[in-house]
Amino acid sequence: MSYIISIAILLIVLFFALKPKKKSKIVSLKDVIVPEHWHQILVQNVLFYKKLTKEEQNLFQAKMVRFLEATTIEAIHFELEELDRLLIAASAVIPVFRFPNWHYANLSTVLIYPDYFDEELQFSSKTEGRNIGGLVGTGRFENHMILSRKALHHGFSNKTDKGNTAIHEFIHLLDKADGVVDGIPEALLDKQYTIPYLQLVHKKMEEINNDKSDIRNYGGTSQTEFLAVAGEYFFERPKLLKRKHPALYEMLESCFVK
Template sequence: MLYFITIIILLIILYMSLKPKKKEKIIPLEKVVIPTLWHQILADNVLFYKKLTHKEQQLFCAKMVYFLDVTNIEAIHFKLEELDKLLIAASAVIPVFRFPTWHYANLNTVLIYPDYFDEDLQFSSKTEGRNIGGLVGTGRFENQMILSRKALHLGFQNKTDKGNTAIHEFIHLLDKADGVIDGIPAALLDKQFTIPYLQIIHKEMEAINNDKSDIRNYGGTSEIEFLAVAGEYFFERPKLFKRKHPELYTMLEACFVK
């Protein structure tokens, strides 16, 4: 009797493994319905979007619609507003806008806190050491991103500081696409460029640590943070970045402009 039960279980497992999997239904971007209010909100708040052509803006919004459709956004201890969601979606789309197709397979939820938080994710005004604006979750927070609402908005309000916390964290997710966050965007950069890329970033990190660079100091702490910090600068102030760091600009262009 046990023999026959075992055979039946094995047959069921075999059937399930051979059964065609239901494909995720993806709506073509050109058929996505874009809320009419989005354009003005984005034009007022997202400089990257404002500089796009009308056709590119439509594509940008369509990619945002898709991101919001597949990603859960949860506000912790405050009421989520439309602008919060749009800024998160814009932050997600900006680094991959030039990619024909991209889905953040390593993200399903964005948790947004009202303020900066500490390493224990405490954000009360009574908590000391609240200086974290965003992070990519690990462990029980795997496939999640945690953002400070204050840092999210500041990243778009200040258009001259070369920084944007949310874009920084989405670049970490791109870095993680090959399975590990190591500062080497293997999923974006052709293999033959890896050594030249490392040579350039080590030279730039040395300049940062010797106070001879306008790239934010945090970029000098590790290869991981260098990629995210330089990426912020690349998207926030592209013309200045190209003028100040032509070699690095060319390398990041190879990563982000497909």
Template sequence: MTYLLPILVLIIVLFLLSRKRKKSQVKPFPKHWHELLLKNVQFYKKRTEEEQLVFQKRMMLFLSEISIEAVQFELKELDTVLVAASAVIPVFGFKEWHYNNLSTVLIYPDYFDENLSFDADVKGRKIAGLVGTGRFKNQMILSRKALHHGFTNATDKGNTAIHEFVHLLDNTDGATDGIPERLLEHQYIAPWLALMHKEMEAINNDTSDIRSYGGTSQTEFFAVASEYFFERPDIFKRKHPELYKMLSTCFYTQK
């Protein structure tokens, strides 16, 4: 029964959201969020003032289209800011983007297991985030702890929320397979595959600084490498120049 409760809660929340969900009017950017972003989001802090204004508008557009809900805790402003920032970062280089394959982001208070349980007594609570399938299609589930950790740890190369939003970008061609065909022109696909498998081999031989999860599949490699690309771009460019160039093409040359 313990395992069923989180799923039942999730189904009820999604049912209620599906009944009330409509595209809202884009609200003005709360001025005090600027300080929250400067304090917590390095990607935003490094942008010019003009780019920061664009970033703010993109955040508010995202929040007008996607519902963010907390499960068994009270949603705080910073939670909302970090989710919206995570959504904007991977698509900031695009002229326009709408997450048409997402309707709701559900935030759990802690890491969870395959049964979506985050009870402290349950073993195997290792999942930090996922993009739903089946009955949970178009839903994203994030651990609040992982969400905040992705922005408070300035020395690692990971960010769970960015990772999950990259999975959504990967999925826009109809398959979450690590080959972003909607983001790369055809002539880049073969070089991308070659680079990806070369680096996955290095990961699995323990000769790469890209975290080991990236070596488990093409899908996870694309998301893990993208986390590194956005979180520590200078180091990534120095250590992985070919991958950096390819991901720059992917994320910053969209019309």
């Protein structure tokens, strides 16, 4: 049985490795004005940006400008700082950086709370069960994202973990682009690749739930959360993911590197 599983995983690795990659177009920067001081702030705080070429960094900043032009960011009970806005914009751009002209059509507003919050969106220090760092809104919060400022900054300040709350939530928005958050990213994955994708996802979830994986436990709760958790890992520690989970790395590369 283990021999058959090994062969199946090898075939999945080859499947994604040999999938033709779509070429990304460079978006014109001529109409985008980027503040000069952004570059140093991003180099100091966003490792993904720091690793890009100069041309890619210019494109990254232009995409941030476009995101900030289209999205309202509101601070709840604290004064919003420039770094808050830049980290939110960077979080939005990272998952879709290789997508030409992507726009989050399902997002109008990001609400940023000073601390973690509970299911009732309460964040007072007297509130018990404040363990939520971010969520994609529904109902009266449709087209809204809610983020904890503390979680936002932690995601970028810790360079050695595999997590980033804001990137996690923007991956949920990508998943939701087809109208439903179900862990099957139709905006990222061509339909013919859905079956091998799901086969690999459920194998990895089983490993998580059997304590045989270094992927965060939350990824084992549903295929929806697996996509977001694995996506965090892909962007935060790509070399480690490629070494420990080569098939998963190839699958996510086929999703995010268009």
